[in-house]
Amino acid sequence: MLQDIRSASRSGWTYIMVGVLIVVFAVFFGAPLDGCGSATQRALVAKVGGEDLHTDDVNIIYNRTFGGQRTVDESQIQSQQAVALRALLMIHVMAEKAEELGLRVSDDELQAYIKDPLNNFEFLYAYGQSGSFDGPFYKAYVQNQLRTPLPKYEDFKRRELLARKYVSLLEAQIQASEWEIRELHKVRNESVTFEYIKLDPETLMDAIQVSDEEVTAFLAENKEVVEKYYTDNKADYEDAEEVRLRRIFILKPGEAEGDDKREEAAKKFATAKTRVESENFADVAGELTEDFAKEKQGLMDWSTLENLDQNIAKAIADAKVGDVREVETDFAYMLVKVEERKEAKVTPLSEVERDIAGTILKTQKVDAEIKRMADALLAAAGSQTDLQAALDSLKPAAGEDGVRPESPWDALSVAVAQDVTLEGQDLSALLGRPMPGLGRPWDMIPGIGKSKELALDVFKLTEAEPLAKKVYQVTGSSFIVRLKSKQEATDEKLAETRDELALEIRGTKISQLLGSWPALFSRPISNFGEPVTKYGPVLEQMLKDAIEDKTVRLFEANYPAATRITTPPEEAPEIAGLEQLVQ
Template sequence: MLQAIRDRAQGWIAWVIVGLIILTFALFGIDQYAKGDKSVAVADVNGESIDSREFLTLYNSQKVRLQQQFGDMYDTVVQDQTLREQVMDALIESKLIEQWANEHGLLISDPQLAAAIQAAPVFQKDGKFSDEQYKQVLANNNFSVARFEYEQRKFLIENQFKGLLSSSAFATSAEVEQLAKLQGQQRDINYLRVDQRPFFGKVTVSDDAIEASYEKNKADYIEPEKVKIDFIALKKSDIAKTIEATDEAVQAFYDENKSLFATPETRSARHILIRTQPGVDAEAALKKIEEIKAKVDAGEDFAELAKENSEDPGSAVSGGDLGNFEQGMMVPEFDQAVFSMQEGQVSEPIKTEFGYHLIKLEKINERAVTPLAEVRDEVIAKYQAQQAERQFFDLLEQLNNIAYEQPDSLEPAAEALGLTIQTSDFFARNGGQDEITSNQKVVNTAFSDDVLKNKLNSTAVEINPDQSVVVRINEYQEERQKPLSEVKDEIKTQLERKAAIAEAAKLADELLVKLGQGETPESLMTNGIEWNTIGWVGRDAQNLLPQMLQEVFKVAKPADKPVWHKYQLPTGDTVLIQLKAVKAQELTAEQSEPLKQAYSELTANAELSARINALDESAEIEKKAVFETIK
């Protein structure tokens, strides 16, 4: 039951993501509708088309969002074909809901639409809807009021469709009680582990078995196509090493950038805090802080008063001492007060989001610039980095130009810029092992038509902000079937491990029989057989592998004596789980309420998924091949 709930939860999350996609579609990137670009159908849903502009709008917005999220890892993490399929499926679902809504008279009235738009903060000014702001935001995003309101109406209808289902979902007390008992259930277990490793030296694998396995699984031993590349790397750090740092240049850089080598002004202070609570009259706190201020003015020790009265647990024990801090590190009101005071001065009561403070400024540590002699190496490094930054882009442009103008060799570019041509090891489309060939942009470039088929130099590929490379193919190795002689040892190891696992499982069966005959687990321990006493575990136990814990909760409850259950771990070891007892931990009403809400939401999601699946199964849907490549 719990696994089913987890499965439903995944569906619920997926639908929320679809909803976010639809919202993104409603709010961003609609400008292509107004441009009159030529459009083709990318899918037909019950005779209605989804056109390429609609597909590309959502596809591009999702691609940009994912590129921002994953950065340089985008090409590794996101498969373009998968993204296209997800976008297409989202649009098809949207179209199915739209058709169902039209068929059943689901409408969004003008007042409903207006209320939704007016409630959006992006269209508000000073907390109120602004027609001027509304039109300006739409204009900035290059689409018309009519188009936006059409898309927003469609989005609200889809929300209404989902709301019809979710509003009818509920969880009965019996269901919640059963779920709570399952969720809070604990089990008393131990286990006997049979390690497969001792059998490795005892099993034998014949040459015939190795050959048979090879013939059966030949596809597993196909080596993909590979390339070896030549490349020129342009690095800012290498450029920096070539820059001469004369005494005059270093002095000038130091003088212009003294702030980089200065210790900022800091101040040390003590404070006394009397907290205020949200929604509670603050007069009592103000009165108390004023009484303390009067005691300070009368000559009482500030630190002692802080120990006795301050409600800041972090500093009260040390007499309100806050140590040294720079400007901007405290909340604005506190910061402004401290950095406008003189040493020894005590402030008036200062109000912040935490409450009322009295502040005593203990010491001002003036800003100090470190002499050049003490930071000369650091100054030189920063100067060279600055000059390298300036030269890098000029050299990169030269590199690109020469590599393009003389595309059949890297030598002219290397010679002109004083760089070295390097050669990689072979790597496949999943990348190599070094910094260059493991970069997905380099991999994509190496296997591109221009570089691989036409044997041209590439344009510069950015590895990171410090380094770019230009590549060309050095050698190409076609996909090949590895011969048996090359993979024989690998297959032998695989078969030996498989046989060892089987022997461990066989021994576990024998041990299970002995346990059933009354032998104790401790008496069965020998080399590779280990008895583990665990005790009570819940579903969130950390002392068992997650897969084993899941198996523990599948074992049938014992009746009058412990039961044994055989399970093979992902490692290949076999365990015999002893389940001694089961108990349910009662949850309080407060703990059960979130379960009730979650169960209701999951029920709603299950109904929604079923309704979408039914619409999908009864619909005539045709995806056009063009959606896989259109740009």
């Protein structure tokens, strides 16, 4: 049927090149693997509808994906087989769906598809960079690299093209709604500028004082609270053992520097060992050591054993003050002398209980003062034109001498959040994989922190009612917020960007619903080299249903990797929600 594809050739030279390139594949990419057993062990792997799938069907995807890898790990091989089998099942289930809808693939379509370098993965990698079809090479590549008969391969490509048609039908049904377009337009083009006052406990700590009498009274009434604080923070009152060392450090030359240099270093180290037996260690270190401490005659700073080079720590573990230990690593010869040692120490509660009581009492006073100040600020802001006027109104008046006394209000200031939008910065989408900590979530407000409540509430403020009616708590601090200006999302701007927004929303929905479906028709490997094991909730549900209703039957006894074909239930995301749009 497709004989012209198989026999097309430019010249006899092609036949020579076929043999050469097969050798090249074997040398540089590894001999093709029969991921499903040898050709003489052809076994039934699965049934999809009325069609049998054998090991040589799985070979097509297995070898174009993992054929260049060499592994003897049975578990890894089975994982790779499961990836290839899952992709094969997906393709055949979608092909079945396509046929149920009356879709077909003509011989002309198949021939064009196989020759298409943009859609046929094997063409892209098998025929080199010439961009022209080569019949003999095509035949040799399928039989020798993919390890499958040519008719079997061409039947697979027909099913693959049917599956592509079905995906195209699914994609065509996914569109951006008017609400989604307007909501994304609003999220992207509506912005607010607002002023705020931050009441930070750490900032106010210096402005709040506690007296000795208050500490004494608090300690008398709260012994158990102090003891619990001490127990919960025991590590803060423990000092690890520390040592101060002096060392002679002689660098070992690398092999590239030659035997003479290495021998010279060894002799220098031997000389150092001899001299420290009769001379002052510090004098010898000042003359011979080659490290940063030469000017200090090899004297090093105090350090815990944990922070030392572990070769040194192990050598001096039982050494007394004055002892010298010899240490050799891959990079240096060392003589290490213990100059001083400080034993590990635990500060008893009796020595720190007043400090702890003062810390707890001060924290309680700061928290109470912040609540009082925040409530006063909110009340004052309701009758003032801006937050600075509200803050100034609460500061003590100047005395007769014209000097205003200091107060906790002096620790506060007004800040401005400029042009804040609800559009985040999602680097996970840009990089094609989850990237926790990268990008800016939509509810991360510059200068304030992450607060979904505040991020949404500032957009509800208006020129008529610019003051937020509550005190917001964000990462341990209190905030008073007032709107300064608001930029509305206009219909004129929407008209200019409507098509772009619709395309973006549609692309996001396709990605969320259908997942990494293009990998089915190339290699089921992500951009980061990881196997694709899930293809989005729509396709996963399709495979799950096919297995449950017996459209797909797996023969696990014939093919152990089939036991790894799992389809955990996954709900489709709510595409049109605000959080999905802005994130």
